[in-house]
Amino acid sequence: MSEKTTYLIVGAGLAGARAAEALRERDTSGRIVLVGDEPYLPYHRPHLSKKYLMGKRPLERVFFKPPEFYAERHIETLTGRTAIGLNPQAHEVTLxxxxxxxxxxxxxxxxxEPRRLNIPGNDLAGIYYLRTIPDSDELRAAMAQSQQAAVIGGGFIGAEVASAFAQSGVHTTLLFREDLLLSYHVGPIVGRFLTDYFTQKGVTIRPGVNVDAFIGDDRLRGVRLASGEIIPADTAVVGAGVIPRIALAHQAGLAIEHNGVAVDEYLQSSDADIFAAGDMAAAWSPLYHRRMRIEHWDVARQQGRIAGLNMAGDRVPWSELPYFYSDLFDLDIQAYGDLFQWDDVIQRGPADPSARPALTVFYLYQNQLRGALVINPAEGQLEAIQALLKTVPTLSAADRARLADPTMPLR
Incomplete structure (x- = not known):
């Protein structure tokens, strides 16, 4: 690209920051402008429901890079600005x-952005959503004062917040629609393991329920279930999923798929000069031969960098393994590959939530090995699993038996 090239990045999360970093590596003279609607430079959101929420990570270690990183690379940062219009024909964005x-x-x-519950009482004090640094700050302060908390949602945010509250000594009830914790995301084997583990840790688990109202006068005092039962709570945290921010792309007429901006393996949209990455991008995976929209930190990290390189003229495909992690009490959860489309699972060894619980589950689709989730991995295990997953093998009966047997090597 010429020195007159202007690269505009709308969204100052991890994907946007990684794109800016890659662009400057590839183009030393182009203009790079990073626009974010928060009053902060890019930061790592996963910390907000984990160590930062629990006061175990200082704020400065939440940020992607210090301010001088952007200044030294002549990356212009426009914080507290929101893009409200996109004209692809004129190549213009209005803030x-x-x-x-x-x-x-x-x-x-x-x-x-967090999906909000449109139910009676949703404006009461004591109801929280978690997405930003101030959200996490407010939630930490509430956690220090709370006696009874209701966490609504059986996904990763709900599980992580419930873990944090319980570890802080708050009586915590975790409410969700599914039969087992996290089963919508990772299936019944891991779901049963985690449901039992959370119960052992003192969390009250209420599966298969719907919340239809928040109860209180000015301040929350409980949540009402569809059955009419009221769960006492002075704090409620809602983790009911997220809604991709695609209004700008939709308004501009870009192709939309899976409720995200449809992009190819190079992160290029239906407009050749517009790229998309992260939670709001439905990207073609050459590894799995389908378009995927993945709401995980590491995918945003991967895609942001690749988009930046390709905006500067490269042709690098997004062919990396999707990855996510979670910390729940003392469980280290690591997952690789495609856990979003599977029709069979293989459990490696027993699932025993003991003093040092461990579990490995492999996910298959049409007898192809697509993904794996590991709880408290053994040394060297993750490297072996990643190498295996990258080949997307079709499994024989002997392969399946080997994966199920923890005494056998993975390859």
């Missing part, structure tokens, strides 16, 4: 301050 920015290459990395 909420009235300014209009022209681009040669544009990255949309606007992420997602």
């Amino acid at each position: 909420n301050d009235g300014s209009v920015w022209r681009y040669d290459r544009l990255l949309l990395a606007t992420g997602a």
Whole structure:
């Protein structure tokens, strides 16, 4: 690209930051402008429901890079600004301050926002959602004062927040629609393991329920289930999933698929000068031969960098293994590959939530090995699993038996 090239990045999360970093590596003279709607430079959101929430990680270690990183690389940062208009024909983006920015290459990395419960009482004090640094700060303060907490949602955010509250000594009830904790995401084997483990840790598990109202006067005092039962709570945290922020792309007429901006393996949209990455991108995976929209930190990290390289003229495909992690009490959970489309599982060894519980589950689709989830991995196990998953093997009966037997090597 020429020195007049302007790269505009809308969305100052991890994907946007990684794109800016890659762009400057590839193009030393182009103009790079990073626009974010929060008053912060890019930061790592996973910490907000884990160590930062529990006061075990200082704020400065939440940020992707220090301020001088951007200044030294001549990356312009526009914080507290929201893109409200996109004109692909004119190559222009309008911000909420009235300014209009022209681009040669544009990255949309606007992420997602929490799905809010539109039920009676949703404006009461004591109800929290978690997405931003101030959200986590407010929740930490509430956790220090709370006696009874209701966490709504059986996904990773709900599980992580419930873990944090329980470890802080708060009586915690975890409510969700599914039969088992996290089973919507990782299936019944892991779901049963985690449900039993959380119960052992003192969390009250209420599966198969729907919340239809928050109860209280000015402040929350409970949540009401569809059955009419009221769960006492002075704090409620909602982790009911997220909604991708694709309004800008939709307005501009970009192709949409899986409720995200449809992009190819190079993260390029239906408009050749517009790329997308992260939670709001439905990207083609050459590894799995389908388009995937994945709401995980590491995928945003991967895709942001690849989008940046390709905006600068490279042709690098997004062919990496999807990855995510979670910390629940003393459980180290690591997952690789495609856990979003599977029709069979193989459990490696017994699932025993003992003093040092461990579990490995492999996920298959049409007898191809697609993904794996490991709880408290053994030394060297993750490297072997990643190497195996990258080949997307079709399994023989002997292969299946080997994967199920913890005394046998994985390869």
